[in-house]
Amino acid sequence: MRKGIVFLFLVLSLFACKEPFEPELSEANLRVLTVEGYLDTEGKPSELYLGYTRRIYGDNLGPGSTPAVGAEVFLESSEGNRYPLVDVGDGFYQFAQDIEEEGSYRLKILLEGEGYTSESLHPLISTPIEDIGFEKDERGVEVYITTKGSGTVEDFLWTFTETYAFSPKFVSPYIYRPETGEVDTRRPEETIYLCFRTLNSSDLILETSSNFDEGVIFKKPITRIIPGDERLSTRYSILVSQMALSPEAAEFWETMRKNTDDIGTIFSPMPSNITGNVSKDLDPSAPVIGFVSLGVIQERRMFIGVQEVSPWVNNLEAYYxxxxxxxxxxxxxxxxxxxxxxxxxxxxxxxxxxxxGYRSALRRCVDCTLRGSNVKPDFWED
Structure with missing residues (x-):
């Protein structure tokens, strides 16, 4: 989701103009706090991200935002109970507490001597993901889900995390040990020929169940893996998270999605015209961008083995x-x-x-730990 917020501040730098457009903005407006996250109310670890936007021209151009570190962040219930978030670094604050879904809460942020507060938050319980699957065609493999809205939940946001196993070009069980001057067989913990890599999605995937008959969102595309992609070279896993949105949250993220898709158009709403549900305590008119929500996040995991999409020819560019x-x-x-x-x-x-003796190769052609971890994830199924 952070990709959508940050993109708005980069749009003007992408115009193919003969002369660069340099809007007259104060330094305060060039450093706007961004707040985004969906906090799970059943205790599953979830994260809030705090960052500052970067200027859209001049020095220090670049994608991303500057993490806002050292903040004190907590949820406060209407009864005054506080539930702190843990600073895990790089602008991320983790929430892992089971709280009442019937209550109302506000997010409180204390950062650099300033206070920020969200509007009243009412947890939403997402309906379950009814199905997750994939289909293969000439364009690769498409992962999809099927879900259904309810009388209280119609708008959904999905994110996903991918983990895949891969091997380097040359699979070697051997290691040179300088202390003995010999080549030996690697111990299990030293293996470098099977690794795991995890990727987090930054796409905004949204849908409204009222757009469909009987509220069924059927085979909603989540991601596509193109032919030859390394992710399906051995074994692949995707964890899809489904979050229910309030109408206000859905409107906010739909606006952000449209801006992300609307590259180069001056008619897209700019950040100053987009409001979220967090404001500065002493100056509510000060720009703050982002939206925070609460609710029960539904999750489903799926594995795909290379044999299930065979034939699959891998174009391993890293080892070409x-x-x-x-x-x-x-x-x-x-x-x-x-x-x-x-x-x-x-x-x-x-x-x-x-x-x-042995034939040799460059380390990057043999050692998969340069690009991943040789520790199998706890959830992994062979």
């Missing part, structure tokens, strides 16, 4: 120029070839049943 060295490195050359860590033993060379 990887090659094995032609020569065989014997014991007398181990230190010279492998001692610097630039080259790794990639393939054993046998004569009859005995290893006489």
């Amino acid at each position: 120029d990887c090659e094995l060295d032609a020569d065989t490195v014997s014991a007398s050359g181990f230190e010279e070839r492998f001692g610097t860590g630039v080259k790794f033993p990639a393939m054993a060379v046998f004569v009859e049943s005995s290893i006489i």
Whole structure:
């Protein structure tokens, strides 16, 4: 979701004008607090992000926002009970408490001597995700979900997290040990030929169930994996989170989505025209961008194995120029070839049943931990 907010402050820098447009903005308006998050009320860890927008021209251009660190953030119930969020760094504040869904709350932020407060928040309970699946065609693999609205819930927002297993170009169980000067077989915790990588979605995926017969949102596309993508090279997992939105939250995020899609149009609402549900305590007219919501987040996880989408030809761009060295490195050359860590033993060379040496390759062609973790996630299913 942060992608949508930050994008608005970059739009003007993307115009293909002969002369750059430099709006007259005060320094205060160039550093606007952004607040976004959906906090789960059943205790599942969820996050709030606080950041400051960057200027849209001049120095310090670039995507993203500057994290707002060191804030004190808590939910306060109408009865005065406080539920603190934990600062986990880089502008993220984690909430993992089970609170009453029948209550009303306000988010409080104390940052750099200033206070910010949200409007009254009333938790919404999302209907369950009825189905999650995928379809393969000539354009790749599309992941979809099916869900249904209710009398109290019609607007939905989805986010997702992808985790996939992958291997480097050369799968090697060998390691050079400088302390002995020998090439040895790697211990299980030292394996570098199967890794896991996690990606978090920043897309805004929205839908309203009242747009469909009987309120059923059928096979809503969540993401598409194009042919050759590494994510389906071995095994893939996606965790989809479904959040119910109030009409006000749905309107806010739909406006943000339209701005994200509307590249280069001067008729898109600019940030000063977009209001959220957080304001500055001592100056309610000061710009604050973002929306915070509360509710029960519904989740579904799905796995896809490469055999389920076969044939799947992987275009592993990260390893496109990887090659094995032609020569065989014997014991007398181990230190010279492998001692610097630039080259790794990639393939054993046998004569009859005995290893006489190894062919080598660049580390990045052998060691998957340069791009992921060799620790299998707790949720992973083989």
